[in-house]
Amino acid sequence: MVINKPARAGTLESSDIYIMVQPNQGQGIEIQLDSIVLKQFGKQIQNVMRQTLKDLEIEDIKIIANDRGALDYTIRARLETAINRAN
Amino acid sequence: MNRLRRTILFMPGNNPNMIQNAGVLGADSIILDLEDSVSIEEKDAARDLVHNALKHVDFYGCEIVVRINSPSSPFGIKDIQVITKAKPDAFMIPMATEEDMEEICKLVGKIERKEGILENTIKLIPIAETAYSIENIADIISASNRTIAVLLGAEDLTADLEVTRTKEGQEILYARSRIAHICKTYKIDAIDTPFADVDDFEGLRKDTIRGKGLGMTGKAAINPRQIEIINQVFTPTIDEIEYAQNVIKAMEEAKGKGKGVFSYQGKMVDAPIIDRAETILEKAKTAGVI
Numbered sequence: 001m002v003i004n005k006p007a008r009a010g011t012l013e014s015s016d017i018y019i020m021v022q023p024n025q026g027q028g029i030e031i032q033l034d035s036i037v038l039k040q041f042g043k044q045i046q047n048v049m050r051q052t053l054k055d056l057e058i059e060d061i062k063i064i065a066n067d068r069g070a071l072d073y074t075i076r077a078r079l080e081t082a083i084n085r086a087n
Numbered sequence: 088m089n090r091l092r093r094t095i096l097f098m099p100g101n102n103p104n105m106i107q108n109a110g111v112l113g114a115d116s117i118i119l120d121l122e123d124s125v126s127i128e129e130k131d132a133a134r135d136l137v138h139n140a141l142k143h144v145d146f147y148g149c150e151i152v153v154r155i156n157s158p159s160s161p162f163g164i165k166d167i168q169v170i171t172k173a174k175p176d177a178f179m180i181p182m183a184t185e186e187d188m189e190e191i192c193k194l195v196g197k198i199e200r201k202e203g204i205l206e207n208t209i210k211l212i213p214i215a216e217t218a219y220s221i222e223n224i225a226d227i228i229s230a231s232n233r234t235i236a237v238l239l240g241a242e243d244l245t246a247d248l249e250v251t252r253t254k255e256g257q258e259i260l261y262a263r264s265r266i267a268h269i270c271k272t273y274k275i276d277a278i279d280t281p282f283a284d285v286d287d288f289e290g291l292r293k294d295t296i297r298g299k300g301l302g303m304t305g306k307a308a309i310n311p312r313q314i315e316i317i318n319q320v321f322t323p324t325i326d327e328i329e330y331a332q333n334v335i336k337a338m339e340e341a342k343g344k345g346k347g348v349f350s351y352q353g354k355m356v357d358a359p360i361i362d363r364a365e366t367i368l369e370k371a372k373t374a375g376v377i
Contacts, residue, residue: 009132013102013104014104015103015104015107016103016104070103071103071107071143071144072143073103073107073136073139073140073142073143073144074103074107074136074139076139077135077136077138077140078132078136080135080139081132081135081136084131
């Protein structure tokens with residue numbers, strides 16, 4: 001799957017995550033993450049994102065995310081929605 | 088009796104905070120809503136969120152129902168195609184017709200087979216919310232062997248009838264009675280319409296008792312604060328349980344003495360009274376109060 005245009009999904013409400021995705025042709029995966037639990041869960045959030053990208057076979061993407069304490073299923077869902085909107 | 092459906096709680100399908108806490112609120116069933124509580128622009132996001140929630144969130148044994156968008160809208164069929172893979176317990180179908188039920192039943196069956204899900208795992212709950220659906224509810228129920236309950240939707244129904252919706256509910260007396268009777272005929276649950284004023288708990292209690300008195304077996308809730316009262320109304324009371332236990336005990340004693348008919352507290356006990364006592368005890372057991 002290829003990211004053709006910028007798109008976003010999610011909200012800044014508690015337990016949610018706001019995700020913006022952009023094309024990043026030939027530049028690989030780039031993630032800018034801000035989170036209220038960055039110290040504790042920053043690595044885990046990035047792992048969920050990278051696994052989701054792997055499942056969707058996406059190799060080039062720029063992700064800007066603002067996390068408000070989202071659980072893994074929400075991170076995955078919001079990223080899937082943003083990616084689908086970017087096609 | 089496999090499962091109690093005393094309270095069936097609506098939860099917006101695009102709100103992670105509400106979805107992940109839904110299982111601890113005390114409702115027997117949770118409706119993850121993709122329809123009215125989700126804006127047109129967020130239909131895709133809610134569908135993805137509910138799909139992932141079904142796969143990863145623990146709902147602590149609650150029945151999980153997904154209210155899809157109307158099959159005639161641009162979203163309804165896509166809802167089924169995506170959500171079926173995550174195995175909800177049931178789909179709730181707004182404005183359901185016989186044709187909708189047949190089509191959805193076939194589509195769900197096709198996806199179940201493709202995904203290796205045991206056939207007939209996912210059930211259907213039509214919403215009766217038009218004059219047409221009230222009159223044709225028996226055909227709507229029997230259009231699919233997956234139907235496990237009917238939800239009465241009084242707001243849309245009264246709009247269709249062009250009558251005022253009141254707290255007393257006189258305008259839905261016929262609809263409640265008809266749904267209760269026909270659901271009983273098909274041995275499925277009749278779920279009463281939600282009570283819209285979330286701050287009027289006395290009104291909620293009266294409305295729930297009114298529905299129960301007409302034969303409804305459960306009620307939809309639109310706020311977690313409504314759960315406790317609805318559960319109370321639909322759970323057998325201590326007095327009811329004691330009476331039922333005594334009737335069964337008296338019946339066993341009479342059987343031991345070779346009596347076919349007997350009396351308890353001065354009244355003759357026959358088959359309907361015994362049936363009622365057994366139903367009360369079964370409900371009480373399922374609710375975990377005995």
